[in-house]
Amino acid sequence: MISFITKNKNDIIYLSLLLFSVAVGPYYRSINSIQIKKWVGSLLGLLLIVIVSGYSAFHPISSAIVGIILIKLATVKYCHIVTFFFMFGYLFFFRLADKFGLPLSSGQTNLIQMIIVLRVVGVAFEINGSWRAVGAGKKKEDKPDNDKKEKDADFLEIHNPSLMDLFHYSFNYVALLTGPYYRYRTFDDYFNLPYSKYADCAGFTINTLKTVPLYISLYLAMSNVWPLEYILTEDHNNRSFLYRMLYPWVLFAAFRQRIYSGMTLAESVCTSAGVGAYPVEGKNRTGHGPTVGYLKLNQMTEEEAKRAQYDFNTVESMDVWGCETVVTLRDSMKVWNKAVQYWVAMVVYKRFPVKSLKIHAALFVSVIWHGYHAGYFFCIYFCPFYLMAEDIYYKLYYKDATGTKKKIIGFIMWFLRSHSESYQAAAFLLLTFDRIWIYYSSVYHYWYGCWLAFLIIGLILNQIHKMGRPKKLKGDEKQPISSNH
Incomplete structure (x- = not known):
């Protein structure tokens, strides 16, 4: 027990400070x-x-x-x-x-x-x-427009x-x-608008915290049974290829539990203090806050504020159920650390001047924000290569599928998405190039080869699918292509 405490002293202190921040919230709010x-x-x-x-x-x-x-x-x-x-x-x-x-x-x-x-x-x-x-807005006001709509104060x-x-x-x-990240406007609203007085902060906090013991228990159990360093040992290399291929699954599963517990505690700090509480009618989004009717919300009276229903979507970082169940990597990226994703989108992606380089700029900034180690580049910067193939199969086979067929294809895509994330997460956790190379060499760098094969086959199938589509004739008439063609 003492050795465990000594080994994890910094994490225990950090966890204690997060719990203290949750506990002090009601007093701060008052x-x-x-x-x-x-x-x-x-x-x-x-x-x-x-x-x-x-x-x-x-x-x-x-x-x-x-x-x-x-x-x-x-x-x-x-x-x-x-x-x-x-x-x-x-x-x-x-x-x-x-x-x-x-x-x-x-x-x-x-x-x-x-x-x-x-x-x-x-x-x-x-x-x-x-x-x-x-x-x-002023430039638009100078132009004659009979159909002007009232602009939101945002x-x-x-x-x-x-x-x-x-x-x-x-x-x-x-x-x-x-974290989570929230805008200055959310911070300013917290002090000047009455929402935190009337939102059920205690209820939201208890509801958010109740899963934390499960996440911490799962993390401790998995990280002790399947430690990260074992992946670099000779004993691991002597295991079967299937074992070596699937080991990152448990590493990434343990890592997710750690992230879930930290992010959930961080959200609880916000809900306990009342930061990020907005009426649900604002259709609030992580990081941003209300997306509609902000002017109306800003003018809400005390009576209206008392009767309003509230949520804390503005400070929601992790959609845990979504992280575990979504079918595609693209959707998985949207529900993972949503507040930071919002920051990257608003600060980098939408503001970068060269359209063709927007995604590269966003990924690069995300990488250097995490750190300069090779593992961050391997994990984050390789996502688009998988997405290129995934998007093809999604449109060809999953998007319009129904019933049992959709479930079977969805499971296959979920498995491939999860496996890809686990493979990339191994690099994220191992950090340095030499350590990453030891593990990837032990499995012959197979997943990069699979990505390339998926992409090439997908491109061929996509071309075949396009050739099989009916051609548009003059007068917008559609006529199916004969099988003899």
Whole structure:
């Protein structure tokens, strides 16, 4: 028992701090003064950083302060670009600190630094995005249009938080340890709108927490029975090919339980404090918040707020059931760490200027946000190659299938998706190129060959399918191609 505690000391401390953050939520939520509440949230956040990081707390604190100063010093036109390059540049320095004669920080400090990057860069893009949207709205107003529709306040309001508000947003303890990411607007709404007073925060928190013991138990059991390091041993290499091929399944299953427990606890910190509570009529989306009728929600009276139904979709990171059951890798990516997926989509994918390189830019930023190890590139950057083949088979065989046929094809696609994720997750967990090469060599790099074969066969089948389609004739008449052709 003592050896277990010693070995997992940092994780136990981190887990304890997450539980503390959940427990303090109701007290934090009950503070009436907005300014006192902001300061208490920031001081708690700074305290958590210092407890987790010790002297390494210098990194997340100093980088966030410099980042928010840059936001205010740079013009609104360029603040997002300046902040992006500074925060990611510092993230590289932070992870290579030993090359500069400084001690490397713990993995837990790395998580905090990653969240700080999301918040500081995210708010800079919010400020710039609101300025661009308002400018575009004014141009449209200058044009005669008899069918103008009332614009939502989400698109017509310039976000210009003060330096102190940026400070409070960056360091507020809610979701600081491991996410989820939420926008500055969500943070501002939390203090200025009444939703957290009337949402069933305790009920949502209990409902969210109840699965955490199961995730932790499964993680501890699987990681002890099937340890990661065993995959690099000679004993593992002497096992059958089938055993070596399927070993990543249990590694990835254990890893998922760890992520599920951490993300679920992180969501519970938000629900306990009331951050991310919005009326369901806003059709709230992870990371973003309300997607419709924000102006109406913003003007909601206390009486209406009391009667409203609420959800915490804004701070939902993991759709656990979806992660386990969805058929395709494309859908799996949508339900895994949804808050970060939202950040990457809004900050990188939608704002990258070269359309043909958008997906590559998004994947590259996702990789370097996770780290510089080869495992992140193998895991994340190889997804499009599988997706190319998967999309073909999905359209040809699964999309329009029904009944038993759809279930059988769906199971096959689910198995292949799960196997692909497990194969890639092995690289993610092994991290370094030499360790990845040892395992992939033990299974002869077979899955990359399978991907290529799937793609080539899929392209051929797709061409055959296109040739079998009826040709369009003049007058939009359709006539089936004769079998003799």
